Amino acid sequence: MATQAKRRRVAGLAGSEDPAPVASFLSWCRRVGLELSPKVAVSRQGTVAGYGMVARESVQPGELLFAVPRAALLSQHTCSISGLLERERGALQSPSGWVPLLLALLHELQAPASPWSPYFALWPELGRLEHPMFWPEEERRRLLQGTGVPEAVEKDLASIRSEYYSIVLPFMEAHPDLFSPRVRSLELYRQLVALVMAYSFQEPLEEEEDDEKEPNSPLMVPAADVLNHLANHNANLEYSPNCLRMVATQPIPKGHEIFNTYGQMANWQLIHMYGFTEPYPDNTDDTADIQMVTVREAALQGTKVEAERLLLYERWDFLCKLEMVGEEGAFVIGREEVLTEEELAMTLKVLCMAAEEFREFKDQDGWGDDKREEDSLTITNIPKLKASWRQLLRDSVLLTLQTYATDLKTEQDLLSSKEVYATLSWREQQALQVRYGQKMILHQLLELTN
16 A cells, blocks of 8 residues: 655745755755755655655664754744744743744745745645645545544634734734735634644753743754654654754665654544554554543443432542543553553543442542552453443443444455555545544454453
8 A cells, every 4th residue: 555645745835846946955954054964865756755855875773864053943033033022922922832933934934035945945835735624624524523633623723713813913913024914814824833733843841841841832943844754763853952963763774765753643643733644554653532521421321310320420520530531531542552541440440330439439539549450451451351341441432433434344445445545535545544543443442342
C-alpha cells in the first residue's frame, strides 16, 4: 500500500515547481549560519511527500545532520516587530498562546524585504493544506464520525474565530503601517494556525520548571520543518543554548529519507494537527479513545431501579472528586497498553464494587486502597480481570463502536483490495486509516474481555 500519507509540500506560496526555491533556501541558510551536513540534501526526490531531507551518504547514529542558530529561528522574539509584540504582550494573551507568533508571521509574510522570504518559499501552499478544518463540514463528519476529529475541529474553529476577531484583527487595525489589508483575513489566519500546528516546534521546559512555568511559545525552525514524520523515526531535534541540532538516532543508508518525530501521535491526532496519517500497521503509537461518559452510560445500562441509578451517579461524582473522570475526558487505549491505566482501573473498580464496599471506600476518600496485581490494566492482563470489570469494559467498547458510521468488516474490505483502495480520494484514504486503526484496538479489547 502506498505510504504517501504524509505532508504534501508545495514549493513556494505561489505553488512554483521551479527548483530555485531550494537553491535560494540553501543560500539563505549559509548567510544565517544554518549549517547542513554535506551528507544530507533537501529534495523532492526519494521522499514520501513533497520536500523532505534525504541522506546523500550513509549516516551513523549520533551524527549531526544540521544545526540551526537561535538567531535563524522565526519567533515573536526574532521577527522585525519583536519590540512591539513584547510591549503589547499583555493585550495579546490568549488560551492558545500562539497570537504573538501568528502576528509575526502575518507581518513578515507581507513585508517586501522580509529576511525570511527564502524560508517561506519552501512552505506548503497555504490554500492546499489538508487539515480536516479545511474540509467541508459534511465530508468531515461523514468520513471521521466516531474518531473524535470532528469535535476537535469544531473547537479549533470556534477558538480561531474568537481569537481573530477579539485580539488579532483589532491589533492589525491599530497598526495599519505594519499589516497591509491583504493579510487582514480570517481565512489567512486560519491557514497560518494550521501551518503553526503542523510545522512549528515547542521547546520543552527544563525539568525543574515543569510545574511553575507556562509552556514555551511555538517557534518556526527552518530546515527542521522540512523533515517528514514517522513513528519509527531516525532523527531527533536537540535543544542547546546557542542552537538547535538535528541528530541521527539510527543508521540511515544512502538515499533513504530522514524522518523526525512530532511526538507519540495517534493517527487521529496526526490528521487533526498535520493533515496526514500513517498507514496501518505502521503507526505503533496509534490509540483508540473510550469516552469516560460512555463507561458511565454502559454502567447505567446494568441498573434496574431508580435506587441503583442514584447510587451509580453517586459513584460517578466520587470519581469526579478523585479527578479520575470528567464529562469531556477519555480513556486512551494503545495497541499494547492502556495509557490511562490508573483512571480506567479506578473507574472500573468503583463502578463495579459492592454497595457496602463503596460506602467504606468513600468514607476513606479512596485511601487504603491496595492495588493488586490482578487489577493491573496492562493489555495482556485484561482477560484476568474480575468478570464484572471485563463486562463493563466490553459494554463500553460496544457502545463506542456504535458511534462509527461503518463496521470493521467494511473497512477491511476497502483495505484488502488495492484496486478498491486506489479509487478512494486522498481524504477518504486518510480517514479510513484513522477509523481502521481505532477499530482494530477496540476489537482487540472485545476479544480480551470475552
